[in-house]
Amino acid sequence: MVNKSPVSIYIVSGAESHRIGRLLDSVAGWAAEIVVVLNEEVRDGTEEICLRSGALVFREPWKGFVAQKNSAVAKTNQPWVLNLDADEIVSPELALEIQGVVRARGTFTIYEFPRCTLYCGRWIRHGDWYPDRVRRLSRREGTLWVGEEPHAALQIEESVGRLKSDLLHHTSETINHQVAKTVRYADAFAAHSARDQRRVTGFDLLFRPVFRFVRGYFFKMGFLDGWQGFAIAWMTAFYTFLRYVRVREDLENGSNPK
Numbered sequence: 001m002v003n004k005s006p007v008s009i010y011i012v013s014g015a016e017s018h019r020i021g022r023l024l025d026s027v028a029g030w031a032a033e034i035v036v037v038l039n040e041e042v043r044d045g046t047e048e049i050c051l052r053s054g055a056l057v058f059r060e061p062w063k064g065f066v067a068q069k070n071s072a073v074a075k076t077n078q079p080w081v082l083n084l085d086a087d088e089i090v091s092p093e094l095a096l097e098i099q100g101v102v103r104a105r106g107t108f109t110i111y112e113f114p115r116c117t118l119y120c121g122r123w124i125r126h127g128d129w130y131p132d133r134v135r136r137l138s139r140r141e142g143t144l145w146v147g148e149e150p151h152a153a154l155q156i157e158e159s160v161g162r163l164k165s166d167l168l169h170h171t172s173e174t175i176n177h178q179v180a181k182t183v184r185y186a187d188a189f190a191a192h193s194a195r196d197q198r199r200v201t202g203f204d205l206l207f208r209p210v211f212r213f214v215r216g217y218f219f220k221m222g223f224l225d226g227w228q229g230f231a232i233a234w235m236t237a238f239y240t241f242l243r244y245v246r247v248r249e250d251l252e253n254g255s256n257p258k
Contacts, residue, residue, distance in 0.1 A: 005099045008033040008076035008140065009084055011055075012068045016086035017045040019170065024053035026090040030099055031082070037072040065152040069145040081143055083136045084167075088115070093165035098137060101163070108161030110154055111137040117169040120228050127222025127229050128215070128236050134167065135160060148192055150185065175231070182239045190246035200251065204244040213237035 009031045013020060027034065034055035038047055039062050050057050058075060062068065073081055080102040084090070090098070094113060101111060114131035117124050124130050135154050144155040193200075216222045217233035225232070 004032040005030055005080075005102050006078045007031050007080040007082055007098065007102045007137075008035055008078040009082050010035045010037070010069075010072040010076055011084055011086065012037050012065070012072055013042075013046060013050075013086050014039045014062075015042045015044040015046055017049055020046055020086040021049050021053070022089055022170075023084060023086055024050065024055065026095070027082075027084070028053050030095055032078050033076060035072055035075050037068055037075070064149050066145045066147055066149065069152055073140065073143050073145070076140055079140055081138055081140045087170050089168040089170060091166050091168050094163065094167055097163045097165050101137065101161070106161060109139050109142065109158050110135055110156060111161040111163055113137075113163035114166050115169050116166040117171055119171060119232065120175075122226060122228045124225050124228060124232065126224045127217065127220045127232055128212070129232055132169075133162070136167070137163075148188075150188055178235060182235065182242060186239065186243040186246045189243040190250055193247045194250055198247060200244050200248045205241065205248065208244065209237040209241040212240045 009027045011020075011023070011034070013036055024034065034050070034053065036047075036050045036055045036057045037060055038050070038057055040059050047057050047059075056075070058072075060068070060071060063071070069083060072083075082098065097113070098111075112133045112135040115134050117129050117132070119129070135156070138154060142157075145152045146155045147153045213233050213236065216236055217230065222229035222233045
């Protein structure tokens with residue numbers, strides 16, 4: 001404990017016994033505390049893996065990403081907190097940067113860093129998926145998660161610091177899983193749009209998806225990531241189309257108030 005950095009790792013987890021171990025291995029040697037808020041019903045061995053790594057485990061019913069993350073923060077005790085997901089790994093380079101920030105009592109309240117995703121066997125380093133900067137490191141005091149499900153974000157009140165090294169994202173998504181998630185996210189977007197009485201135009205349906213493909217594949221050089229980059233660009237365009245057409249569908253069905 002003497003040589004560890006004053007940072008609490010906090011993780012919101014479901015049944016993740018197949019991959020959470022490598023995340024814990026990437027932080028257990030240098031973080032002073034690891035807190036895991038585990039879904040109440042999980043019985044796949046995730047809790048046992050976390051306990052063997054020295055983590056504090058709390059069982060809670062699922063309340064949504066925002067509430068669950070705020071609950072996890074409330075259970076931490078170090079002056080700095082770092083949020084991670086079970087499919088992520090803190091690279092050695094990023095670990096050193098984070099330790100440098102917290103030991104020097106960093107200038108900023110919140111820090112962001114790039115996330116590099118392993119997708120279908122290839123590290124994605126171009127297009128819309130990289131650098132995919134995520135804001136996860138913050139001073140515990142004042143840390144608050146906000147946003148609308150399923151998207152949670154740290155509340156920002158001041159400027160954000162930036163680290164250079166990658167958080168490694170070992171997504172296990174297949175194409176089918178990615179499509180299924182796209183549908184769920186489009187449904188959530190439609191629900192939020194209905195509440196906000198958002199209208200959809202021909203521009204949204206036609207030009208936004210085309211622009212997203214061109215931006216990701218050509219302007220952001222997604223073509224350098226092989227067929228995976230091509231697939232990501234198309235899926236991003238499809239998601240853009242799907243979420244707006246879902247709003248239009250609800251409008252046609254009378255679900256969105258006039």
